[in-house]
Structure formats: C-alpha cells, structure tokens
Amino acid sequence: MKTVLTNKNISIRTRRRALECYLEPILMYGCEAWTISKQTQKKLEATEMWFLRRMLRISWTAKKTNDTVLEEAHTTRLLISKIRKRQATFFGHVMRREKLENLVTTGMLEGKQREKLIEGLADWLKAGKSLEAIEATKDRKKWRTMIANAVKQGT
Structure with a gap:
C-alpha cells in the first residue's frame, strides 16, 4: 500500500479513502x-x-505540528472516535442480549478485575456513571442518540 498512499499523482482525498478502506480495518480489528x-x-x-x-x-x-499535518491532509483526528463508536454500538448489543457476554463486559464474574470497558464508554458518552450507560442501552433510540452526540462532539 505504500506505493499507493505516497503517490503524489493520486489526490490526497483518494489516498485518505484508501487508508480508511484498507489499513484502518486492520488496525481496528477487535477494537470493540x-x-x-x-x-x-x-x-x-x-x-x-x-x-x-x-x-x-x-x-x-x-x-x-500535528495540526499543520491535519490541515494539509484536509482531515481531523477520527480514529479514536470511530473506535469509541464501534465499542458503544457493540456494548449496546451485548447489554440488550443479557447473556454471558453481558456478565463479562460488566465485570460481574469473580476474579481479578481490570478497568472495565463500561467506564471508558461512560466517560466518552458523558453518561456520568456506568450504571446510567447500562440503563441507556435498554432503549435503542436513546442509546443511538447518545452515541451520535458523542461522535458529533468529536471526543
């Protein structure tokens, strides 16, 4: 991909699209x-x-500076926002399902606990407490609105 991504004869917009289509999915594999x-x-x-x-x-x-590079590329930082959106979408799906994945994700299983996915999502969604985020997943429309608002804020 190096020859395509660094080719000056191809517009920056097309090269960015190639980056989004071919490299970002590899980078974000399993990010949920x-x-x-x-x-x-x-x-x-x-x-x-x-x-x-x-x-x-x-x-x-x-x-x-990074700001200059972003300006030259005619873009903004989007990777973290994309990852958080995918995580939030997957989290909502898991919470509504109420199976083993739900227990693992919320940290309800016994054993050594690590920082939970829920806490990071609650911060990103500005939901306050992780319990508020869990409750919001029950209502799909409300959950999607929360995700859309967080993506718009670009956090």
Missing part, C-alpha cells in the same frame, strides 16, 4: 473489546498521525 487507557489512546493517535505523515511524505524530523 479493547479497554482504551490514556496511554493506548496516545499510541493510537500517534499511529494515525504517522499514517498521515507517511502519506504526505513529511519526515518525522520535519518541524511540523
């Missing part, structure tokens, strides 16, 4: 089950910027 910490989020954002810099043939030693 990830727990995104601040460190993971920074790595994902750095990866997104690395792709754009490679596409625009901007050296990592060039003193260009």
